[in-house]
Amino acid sequence: MREEHFDIVVVGGGHNGTTIAAYLAKCGLSVCILEERPECGGGQENTEPRPGFRIDPHATYLYGGAAPGFEQLDLAKYGFRMVYYQSMAGLVTTDGVAANLGGRWNREVAQKSVSYYTGQDAVGAEEVFLGSMGDDGLRDLLRSIFWTPPLPDSVEIEPKDAPMWQEFRKQLPGLWSERLVEMSFLDFLDEFVPWEPLRTFQAFAAWYCGAHPGWDGMLLPSLGGTLLVGYSSGSPRGGMHSYAHAIIRSAIANGARVITNASVGEILVKDGRAVGVKLDDKASYPEKTIWADKAVISAVDVKQTFLKLIGQTHLDASFVQKVRDVSLKGGSLYVLSVLCRELPKYHGREDAFPEEVYPSCVAAPVDSIDFFHTQTKDAYSKKKAPVLTKEHLTMMICQHDVYDRTRCPEGYHVLSPIYLEVPPPQYDVEGPEGINRHKDEITKAALDLLESLAPNMNSNNIVEVFLNTPYDSEFRNAGMSGGNWYGARQSEDQWFGSRPIKELGRYKTPIENLYLCNHTSHPGGLCLMAVPYNLMHVLIEDKIASPGNWWYPSPYYVADTKKGSQN
Amino acid sequence: MRQSYEATPDVNLLAQFPQESSFDVAVIGAGPNGLITAAYLAKAGLKTVVIERRQEIGGGLATEETLFPGFYTNPHAIYHLMVDYMPLFQDFDLGVHGLTFIKPNIQTAAVFKDGSSLVLCQQIEDSKDSIALFSDKDARRFGHLMRQWQKIVDDVLAPGTYVPPMSPIDMIEALNRGESGQEALRLTEMSPMEIIEENFENDKLRMALLYMSTMWGLNPRDSGLGFLVPLLVTRNLNKAQCYGGSHKLAGSLSRAIHQAGGIILDNAEVVKIDVENNQAKRVILDDGRVINASAIISSLPPPQTFGKLIDRDLVPSELVQTAENWEWDQWSFFTVSLALKEAPRYISEDPWVNDALMTILGFETYNELATHFDAVLSGKISDSDEVGGHATTETRYDPTLPRIPGHEVAFLQSHVPLSTKINYEEVGANLRDRLISKWSEYAPNITKDSIVASSHESPLDIETRIKTMVGGSIKHGDYNPLQMGVFRPHDSVIAGRSPIDGLYLCGASSYPGGLIIGGPGYIAANTVAEDFEIDKWWKTPKYIEKYKEAYLEA
Ligand SMILES: Cc1cc2nc3c(=O)[nH]c(=O)nc-3n(C[C@H](O)[C@H](O)[C@H](O)COP(=O)(O)OP(=O)(O)OC[C@H]3O[C@@H](n4cnc5c(N)ncnc54)[C@H](O)[C@@H]3O)c2cc1C
Ligand SMILES: Cc1cc2nc3c(=O)[nH]c(=O)nc-3n(C[C@H](O)[C@H](O)[C@H](O)COP(=O)(O)OP(=O)(O)OC[C@H]3O[C@@H](n4cnc5c(N)ncnc54)[C@H](O)[C@@H]3O)c2cc1C
Secondary structure (H helix, E strand, O other), X not given: OOOEEEEEEEEOOEHHHHHHXXXXXXXXXXXXXXXXXXXXXXXXXXXXXXXXXXXXXXXXXXXXXXXXXXXXXXXXXXXXXXXEOOOOXXXXXXXXXXXXXXXXXXXXXXXXXHHHHHOOOOOOHHHHHHOOOOHHHHHHHHHHHHOOOOOOOOOOOOHHHOHHHHHHHHHOOOOOOHHHHHOOHHHHHHHHOOOHHHHHHHHHHHHOOOOOOOOOOOHHHHHHHHHHHHHHOEEXXXXXXXXXXXXXXXXXXXXXXXXOOOOEEEEEEEOOEEEEEEEOOOOOOOOOXXXXXXXXXXXXXXXXXHHHHOOHHHOOHHHHHHHHOOOXXXXXXXXXXXXXXXXXXOOOOHHHOOHHHOOOEEEEOOOOHHHHHHHHHHHOXXXXXXXXXXXXXOEEEEEOOXXXXXXXXOOOEEEEEEEEEEOOHHHOOOOOOHHHHOHHHHHHHHHHHHHHHOOOOOOOOEEEEEEEOHHHHHHHOXXXXXXXXXXXXXXXXXXXXXXXXXXXXXXXXXXXXXXXXXXXXXXXXXXXXXXXXXHHHHHHHOOOOOOOOOOOOOOOOOOOOOOXXXX | OOOOOOOOOOOXXXXXXXXXXXXXXXXXXXXXXXXXXXXXXXXXXXXXXXXXXXXXOOOOOXXXXXXXXXXXXXXOOOOEOOOOOOHHHHHOOHHHHOOOEEOOOEEEEEEOOOOOEEEEEOOHHHHHHHHHOOOHHHHHHHHHHHHHHHHHHHHHHHHHOOOOOOOHHHHHHHHOOOHHXXXXXXXXXXXXXXXXXXXXXXXXXXXXXXHHHHOOOOOOOOOOOOOHHHHHHHHHOOOEEEOOOOHHHHHHHHHHHHHOOOEEEOOOOEEEEEEEOOEEEEEEEOOOOEEEEEEEEEOOOHHHHHHHHOOHHHOOHHHHHHHHHOOOOOOEXXXXXXXXXXXXXXXXXXXXXXXXXXXXXXXXXXXXHHHHHHXXXXXXXXXXXXXXXXXXXXXXXXOOOEOOOOOEEEEEEEEEOOOOOOOHHHHHXXXXXXXXHHHHHHOOOOOOOOEEEEEEEOHHHHHHHOOOOHHHOOOOOOOOHHHOHHHOOOOOOEOOEOOOEOEEEOOOOOOOOOOOOOHHHHHHXXXXXXXXXXXXXXXXXXXXXXXXXXXXXX
């Protein structure tokens, strides 16, 4: 047995936990990451359930290309490699429209493909941005949205002066108007994207990686999600878990200790301060109590942190209720992985998707914005048996192997993931396992619909199908509440300084020395290294971390001047 | 190689691992051996990179969610036979990374349809209790023999695993210097069957011991490698399971490598080793990246290292021949994994059977087992009646594998011919069903209802996952006298040092061979350290020093 003391204990070795560990280790602190699963990475995961075939049960695209972390944590040195794609996206409708939307590195294909239907040059909302900003401009705009710590309570600003709008004005003065601040992304699409399938596609795309497009005041966070993925237009070589490898290796090389199969059962609190953690009995580590001399960082979701890991005796009842009420709606993904011999040949224009520019993600069917409304209504409802008509089943059908040959053997393709948004299991009136009782019908309906859109997706072509429902995802990754890609609805009420609730808005908690670093904090889901980057500002402020000159803060960072204040 | 259409050439957005880089040491393959070599050398201060084709490191040290979603298994190595001896565990404190092995007392069981069973344990007296139910004489003999064999293992066989091999003549001379060595030499000339028949009379015990001594690839009827029988049998009574999955050993080693400043590059297949003036210079990766290194250490078997990666004209002719004539393993494994609502319960009167780390089933007699191996050796899958193998309830000692509480994970593994001889895409599903039904004959609570998920892995799948295991060759090449000892892979490769300057070998196709024993990796690390003239920060374990004094330094 050893008495284990570290400066910092990080609970959860997912994307955000490993990244904050790497940051703090690089500051010279002794850091220990405790991860429940056999492997770190959390949502940044690839698995090989059939030899040679790698699937993406959760995260699939690199959204974090604009992150300072790549440079600050030197991920290139630790093996980070990208594959940039010729085409990121395409759209398909039930009545035979098939348009290739290209990506940042190949705009011509999109222009050609879309103008075939619209007779016009402009392609879509992103075009306005991707086309008119260079790497640096786009990077800075994205950083102002995502890589900026929430402002301290004491700072009051007009919404239009929020960092993201300040940067927007700077980068795109010609587009700026005060009206934008109040708008929703759907309002914006109505104005800028006249072609219905494209508008529908963009609403879906935004919903899958940003705020719901219908929410007023959330235009930029909503559009921002699609800009994040457009910025680098590709994925890490090998899949998202390779990106996790680079982060973990950076952490270890800087001295962090990583312990896997180490499930934390309790965060120890003494006199209102977090002092360490206790591991579950089945953890493989011989010492079950691990002390944190400077801080405990909870990199698991807010609900688990306060409803399970911290004894209620340390918390105020009204606070606990607020945590219970954090909304999980939307973002729960039903994930199919289909191994096949041929890529889908979508009906209509079969020549739209030649293999060398095959869209990495096909949204289908996206006939009209009604499909979008129908499906979002489903995902936000408490309904029982799923409705399985085509308007309810728009899918994001992803494949990477055309661009990244490490994903599967020659002669095969892997459609993984195929995402379908469904209600979170917690809100299922049949109970959380309800969705699993319907999985055969849902899978069948989804595959039938796929076959109707791409007739070659028949049983001769399909070799094997793997499925993880949001309920399965929660089991596989105890931090992923709701099997949800963001852990807490990304609405204005749960965004920036109010994410997940006001009391926790700047990563601090009612427990001294306990900080939050999970996607349930700002800026939410996706593997952006943004939660840890933002948290770093606060840890520096609290004199826990003092980085070397490799560190640079957000230009929009405002220090909390109430010295030593703990909420 | 498959075509891909990356848009890379002119995109330069994110900093990536450099197109060209230079290291002191580049290790090809992050299996147990590659990782061990790298861990020693990185900690010695050499700038080290390990290059791995797969996304996950570990090679045979794999723990993956093959029963997707929700259940991890160890699709390859699970029984860690040499944990008590591997110098690695003395030299590295891998416990700080959470590495722990479970070595249960009840090790190997054999179950029979009549409800009888053998339960062989670490504690010899416990084993004797079980054997005595069949034969008092065998029980007593077992006690004596295990003590004798354990001494041979401690004196010569285990230490020999971590010391470079010698020519057969020198070896004979050396071994003759002591009693244990002499007995090892005597056994060498016998076949596994002869050794077992010489000692035991009970048919069921004979069956179990034959299985234990040959399951890793010794031909039951061939002499020449009989000295391995004591090693394999005693180690089969001292296996350990890695808590959290076998991959945890790989993960812990990788952390030791990173801590020491080493780099691991995954998703990176070496497609070429450049040799100039008989000096290995650099490796080329499948994405065009170039890594220069003073020492290139390959864990790949000869047909790959010498037959594929290096220009043929630059390979010494004797190694071209080795590459061309290399004999792959004589058999492989076909594994069926199940996620179950409850652990398999065997039809045995002895409840301890269910606690065994490994359970042999499907063979009622010694003869049946021999017939099974004969069939496999002749390239056939045994007929329905003879199919059998060894089963393990993985969750018995490792509750971390299932993600969904209240479930168990178990596998049954059977010996089958390599995929060069059988079309597993065709027969795989049928064989899986036969194995499951055979298994449920011995464990009737395995039913359609109790099976939550199943998967199977054929020799073809093994190779698809791990390219070094050609045709499913789990040891990277057959164990026969011409490919063992100093001849593994060829006697021009000395202690891992190939005749090409700067090129070393460290994989299972090098002495002493396959399995998670760490011998090839340890020997290569020592050789490279000597060639770089660096101080070895590690000390030779005492039991190896003793062996050297008694047998090698006379
Ligand atoms: C289906 C799906 C698709 C997605 N697609 C993308 C995408 O394409 N691109 C993208 O960038 N992002 C995507 N995301 C989002 C991204 O995966 C998450 O936002 C991200 O992984 C969140 O990181 P995290 O560290 O906050 O949490 P997680 O990654 O969930 O990590 C939490 C970690 O904590 C561990 N843990 C939980 N409880 C304990 C405990 N008690 N003790 C110890 N350890 C514990 C878990 O095992 C896990 O490893 C997707 C998510 C989902 C679900
Ligand atoms: C089904 C099965 C069960 C087994 N059970 C056991 C057991 O219970 N106990 C036991 O001790 N042993 C067991 N083994 C055997 C054991 O796993 C192997 O003998 C051992 O892993 C060999 O180690 P190695 O490091 O030499 O090579 P490997 O483990 O084969 O590793 C070689 C590595 O090199 C990589 N590679 C291949 N080509 C390239 C390239 N061109 N460039 C870069 N990298 C490359 C591979 O991906 C792999 O990771 C089992 C094997 C199998 C298949």
